[in-house]
Amino acid sequence: MDAISISNVTKTFKIFTERSSTLKDRIVKGRKNKYQEFCALNNVSLNIEKGQTVGFIGRNGSGKSTLLKLLTGILYPDSGQIRVSGKVSSLLELGAGFHPDFTGRENIFMNAAILGLTKKEIKKKLDQIIMFSELKGYIDNPVRNYSSGMYMRLAFSVAIMVEPEVLLIDEVLAVGDAAFQQKCMDQLRNMKQKGTTIVFVSHDLGAMEKLCDRVVWINKGKIVEDDKPKKVIDKYLEYLAIEEDKRLIEEAGEVNKQIEVKQDSSDSFDTNKENQHDEQRWGNRKVEITDVILEDFNGKKKMSFLSGDELLIRIHYKSWGFVENPVFGIAIHTLEHVHCYGTNTQIDYYKIDELSVNDVGEVYFKIPQLNLCGGTYLLTVAIHDENGLQYDFHDKKYSFKVTSLSNEVGIVKIDHHWDRSEF
């Protein structure tokens, strides 16, 4: 039997551009308010079996919380059907129903009552709730003095101790400290074993992978993926990386535009160019780096890569004079300016004999496997002569992002495997 069944549910919100909700305005102006429609959920269907633990992931504003609210019965769908069977307990936001002036104990009674328990049932569970929340010392203090972590402890303790058949949790666990989070996770696992249906929204993908039987990825009000946690989370991360990439390229475009505009406006004085001091660029410009392009294995311009992907750096150059034995080099730094790696054509014995006047071309630097951990990296590109005289040096002028699907820490991914033998 399905504990939750959602069929063809659509929910739109009206976003009022100009809001007035007074009787006077309605009568005097006699018109309806102007509004735009925002479709939070678009024809969503989903069935959750009894005892399943399902996680919802998606970017902010994708409709996860709306769906959870529909399940609780706080919101009603515009069309479609929602059926939830069994006692539902939900933890949508911290401190809903807490009264700041009352003590923790009084609030437990109130909150549990709100969740539909009778006084007798609450009394029976009171000690358990207080014990779980670890707030024994503060339980008779007014909750206005509680920290947000304490609020969450209390709310969570009440919500799970009512022993619901269906538990709905919106991203609230993040407030607790590590120990309490662990305890919550254990408790959730416990409930899961007892056959509680759990639906939760979280951005903690690690926890989600550990706890869920199934993960549903929602984007722009539609279900994109609904499958095993690992599978969906990987796809989701990949999507995030692509989105991030688009944003970075857009941003870079904006910055370039601004620079161009600046240069255009700076008249025809030749000296201006030199006066325009660029902290990150120096050299005599006998050979100039005209562009640096990062590409993936498809030859697509990118600024965000998955760890292990191929990365191609294309360095466009133009020489203004005759130079012998130019050396092209690159370096990669972390945001904290830790030097991760650096090399040049000289070190690698890749000889470029000479460049004559007005030569234009490009040099490729290919990384078949980008073995870096997740994070943002700064890229330095330079052209100089054999002795280190700089023609054009772009110090950490470029950056790219690496997203990792695994949770290793550090900077470099070292190829490895684990093994074990007993003596």
Place this chain on the structure above:
Amino acid sequence: MYKKTVEIFKYRQMLESLVLTDLRTRYKGSFLGFFWTLLNPLLMLGVYSLVFKYVVRISLENYTAYLFIGIVVWNLLSQSLVSGATSVIRNAGLVKKIYFPKEILPLSVVLGGVINFLLSLVVLFPVLFFSNVKVGLPLITLPIILTVYFIFTLALTTLVSCLNVYFRDLEHILSVVVMAWFYLTPIVFTEDMIPAGLKSVFALNPMNPIVNGFHKVFFYNQFPDMIQLLWLGLLSIGLLIICYFVFGKLSRKFAEEI
């Protein structure tokens, strides 16, 4: 309707919590505590007695006692309406975050009002005693009048509580309406003082039989007009069903509108 009633019954513990919260927040932290609730009608009583007894010179034996009964009775309706109007908005935190039958919100306001009313009786009886007003057997009809009054108040409070979410200025309009209504009800005057030509107009006021009933029981030591009350009771139940229907329709969008 039946399903809703069962559900509200299931949430009775929450209802109790809300009523107690309401009562306690009203008294907690205030030095005079419970006496604040009595202070309001007592002050009103003082002002009205002064004006109507000595300035307008209404000649009625024990006018103060008569006035006090009316004011205490009226307070239940006026406070329920005014406080009920904002009850949904005040509890936005609950409405937006958890599911519960929203009908509980106006219901808790009215129940709180009833408790206040009963507590006021504690003061009313000494006043009656010192004014030498006799009360007796007709007191047994008190639960009947109160029940009718309760249903009537609940119906109106439920209606304004949901309408106020959509028309926020309703609460301001309401205070004017309540004031006008106060003067159209025999509280500061007696029914006999209404000119014969206007009697039919005043008869339309549904608060008339209720306030009259209380006056009869507490002031005249007479049995109230039961048939009139019965009619009003039926009317109130009908009204309540309509109001609950409207509330049910409108409450679906509460979480978005607040």
